[in-house]
Amino acid sequence: MTHPSPAAPPLTDEQRAVVEQPWDTRLLVMAGAGSGKTHTVVRRLDHLVGGDDPDEALEAGEILVLSFSRAAVRELAERIARHGERANRVRARTFDAWALDLLLRTYPDTEWHAESFEARIAAAVKAVAAGALEVTEEGPPAHVVVDEAQDLVGERRNLVETLLDKHQEELGFTIVGDSAQGIYGFQVPPESRVAENGWFVDWLRGSYPDDLVELELTATFRSRTPETRTALPLSGRVQRLGGNDAEVESERLYRELSDALFDQLGFDSLDDELFLMALRDNPTRTAILTRDNRQALMVSEKLRDHGVPHALKRKLEDRFAPGWIADLCARTDASVLARSRFVSLFAELNPQPGIEGDEAWRVLLRHARAGSGRAEQIDLTRVRELITAGRFPEELAPADTAPLTVSTIHRSKGLEYDRVVLLDPPNWSVLPNMTKDPVDPVAEVRGLYVGMTRARDQLLHVPGPEVRQLRTEPGSGRAYLGGWRRWERYGMQLRGRDVRRDVPPGYDTGAEPARVQEYLRGAVRPGDPVALHAPLALPEGNGQSPRYLIVHGEEERIVGEVSEGFRRELYAVRKVSETWEIRDWPAWIVGGHVDCLEAVGGAASVAADSGVAGNGVWTAVRLAGLARFAGFGSDDEEKA
Numbered sequence: 001m002t003h004p005s006p007a008a009p010p011l012t013d014e015q016r017a018v019v020e021q022p023w024d025t026r027l028l029v030m031a032g033a034g035s036g037k038t039h040t041v042v043r044r045l046d047h048l049v050g051g052d053d054p055d056e057a058l059e060a061g062e063i064l065v066l067s068f069s070r071a072a073v074r075e076l077a078e079r080i081a082r083h084g085e086r087a088n089r090v091r092a093r094t095f096d097a098w099a100l101d102l103l104l105r106t107y108p109d110t111e112w113h114a115e116s117f118e119a120r121i122a123a124a125v126k127a128v129a130a131g132a133l134e135v136t137e138e139g140p141p142a143h144v145v146v147d148e149a150q151d152l153v154g155e156r157r158n159l160v161e162t163l164l165d166k167h168q169e170e171l172g173f174t175i176v177g178d179s180a181q182g183i184y185g186f187q188v189p190p191e192s193r194v195a196e197n198g199w200f201v202d203w204l205r206g207s208y209p210d211d212l213v214e215l216e217l218t219a220t221f222r223s224r225t226p227e228t229r230t231a232l233p234l235s236g237r238v239q240r241l242g243g244n245d246a247e248v249e250s251e252r253l254y255r256e257l258s259d260a261l262f263d264q265l266g267f268d269s270l271d272d273e274l275f276l277m278a279l280r281d282n283p284t285r286t287a288i289l290t291r292d293n294r295q296a297l298m299v300s301e302k303l304r305d306h307g308v309p310h311a312l313k314r315k316l317e318d319r320f321a322p323g324w325i326a327d328l329c330a331r332t333d334a335s336v337l338a339r340s341r342f343v344s345l346f347a348e349l350n351p352q353p354g355i356e357g358d359e360a361w362r363v364l365l366r367h368a369r370a371g372s373g374r375a376e377q378i379d380l381t382r383v384r385e386l387i388t389a390g391r392f393p394e395e396l397a398p399a400d401t402a403p404l405t406v407s408t409i410h411r412s413k414g415l416e417y418d419r420v421v422l423l424d425p426p427n428w429s430v431l432p433n434m435t436k437d438p439v440d441p442v443a444e445v446r447g448l449y450v451g452m453t454r455a456r457d458q459l460l461h462v463p464g465p466e467v468r469q470l471r472t473e474p475g476s477g478r479a480y481l482g483g484w485r486r487w488e489r490y491g492m493q494l495r496g497r498d499v500r501r502d503v504p505p506g507y508d509t510g511a512e513p514a515r516v517q518e519y520l521r522g523a524v525r526p527g528d529p530v531a532l533h534a535p536l537a538l539p540e541g542n543g544q545s546p547r548y549l550i551v552h553g554e555e556e557r558i559v560g561e562v563s564e565g566f567r568r569e570l571y572a573v574r575k576v577s578e579t580w581e582i583r584d585w586p587a588w589i590v591g592g593h594v595d596c597l598e599a600v601g602g603a604a605s606v607a608a609d610s611g612v613a614g615n616g617v618w619t620a621v622r623l624a625g626l627a628r629f630a631g632f633g634s635d636d637e638e639k640a
């Protein structure tokens with residue numbers, strides 16, 4: 001019998017049956033949206049690490065929990081902290097982080113960081129097949145847990161299949177998912193999507209014909225009102241989509257889902273005062289969900305114009321260390337920290353990160369323990385190495401705390417909000433005009449279904465913004481604002497990595513880096529507007545824009561400068577064609593905002609030379625939003 005913590009909702013009989021299976025069970029649970037799959041997984045982890053029979057209990061390190069995005073890992077970690085009792089030593093990892101770790105340990109001489117995510121996963125498949133897990137310190141896992149299994153496609157699917165196959169004699173698993181929510185985005189090319197449909201679940205059933213245990217969860221818990229339950233009666237049909245009649249049935253379902261959404265309360269436009277009032281100063285956790293990134297950028301810009309604070313949800317694979325760890329490193333000269341010192345430094349942080357000091361200590365100790373002995377100390381040099389290598393623990397990723405989030409539906413998978421505003425789904429007949437890829441009818445239906453099932457209390461809708469002028473620069477995938485004429489360029493998307501990271505912000509800009517650090521930590525907050533300013537409108541090098549400084553606040557304080565990558569991509573956006581001559585550069589790029597602060601790891605010597613404390617870890621801003629070019633020398637472009 002597992003004992004729920006006081007705050008955890010009680011388990012239903014069906015959920016308990018999942019939770020209490022022995023560790024070596026091969027378990028598959030495919031169930032609808034909001035049926036408590038993630039909740040049940042958390043409680044199952046508790047059971048696995050500490051069921052009634054100690055002989056049956058697994059060590060936390062024997063359980064491998066794989067997830068798709070850092071957001072999902074974070075969500076799982078939060079739920080484990082909230083509703084798990086003994087499971088808080090179990091770590092959830094993204095497929096990418098797990099694959100990278102395995103490769104670094106198996107083939108330490110290869111420069112794996114330089115490889116793409118996909119290439120690393122493919123290499124990890126080969127490593128697992130060759131028995132790499134048998135020679136690791138902890139050996140192969142005893143139990144593998146995968147949430148959101150419907151999204152397991154392509155190389156990631158291959159990775160899990162290989163892992164289960166290779167270690168089938170000694171391994172149990174818990175795989176949960178909902179086939180109605182399979183939207184793979186760019187994980188597989190369009191031509192492979194039909195084949196991927198249901199592949200993994202079919203593979204499980206085919207591979208374990210005699211001992212796969214399949215259990216159901218039939219109740220739903222997320223939707224607490226009739227309006228948020230509108231999509232649920234169609235769950236079964238959405239789950240079964242995919243046969244010969246997929247196209248016809250998709251169109252039918254898409255219309256039925258759209259009609260059900262249009263029956264809900266809606267607003268006239270994104271500029272509707274009622275709509276804006278409903279969002280302003282409202283603590284209800286709300287998400288505005290869009291079909292694609294371009295819509296998300298435009299909605300965010302509109303809200304900004306109307307002074308509605310919000311966060312723009314990051315890409316699922318964005319990986320970086322939260323700003324607070326740089327702040328913490330800067331508060332001490334020591335290179336190792338014992339628990340009491342760590343916890344007291346943590347308590348000094350302002351603002352407080354959205355996690356407990358004890359939790360941060362536990363996670364960091366696991367990743368950056370000083371020495372090899374039993375001493376419980378964190379080595380800050382190791383912390384810096386983790387940050388520099390892009391391996392800072394995912395469980396400590398910055399939390400989404402904004403009451404209002406603008407997100408693509410794709411990025412909202414597995415998450416829930418009290419209130420969801422969906423952009424009006426386009427008519428079925430205009431879908432082909434919305435993307436350059438062929439329309440994937442099944443994905444369209446599932447996307448709409450996922451969006452409609454994220455709400456607890458309220459489901460609303462509003463017409464989407466005009467996005468035709470927002471194009472994508474093919475080389476970088478960056479969105480830019482064009483016009484009716486081919487050469488027009490009015491602005492572009494800012495991204496997290498657009499900030500120079502090899503030196504502390506302010507270095508070589510006339511600002512004092514140490515003061516910039518103080519200012520960043522004391523005065524710069526997520527959502528604040530920032531502008532980019534080119535003091536000299538001269539390109540920095542071949543194929544690059546001029547240097548832009550990032551300025552913040554009314555006093556236009558310098559808080560960093562753009563990266564070389566940004567300068568190249570800005571050049572690519574403005575270089576309309578091979579023969580196009582860029583006559584001048586905007587002195588200002590305005591309308592972007594601070595996504596959040598991050599910790600960057602660099603050379604301790606450069607930091608020390610610039611008077612920046614923190615032993616080579618410093619704070620930098622991450623940028624987001626759609627920014628517009630302004631302040632041109634030439635009249636034509638100024639007018640434009």
Ligand SMILES: Nc1ncnc2c1ncn2[C@@H]1O[C@H](COP(=O)(O)OP(=O)(O)OP(=O)(O)O)[C@@H](O)[C@H]1O
Binds near residue numbers: 011012036037038415
């Ligand atoms: N037995 C239960 N009693 C009350 N609430 C529950 C129960 N099980 C789950 N919940 C709550 O229902 C909500 C949805 O649960 P959860 O996110 O685990 O569903 P899910 O099946 O993973 O959803 P999705 O597939 O849409 O991501 C959560 O707020 C969770 O706390």
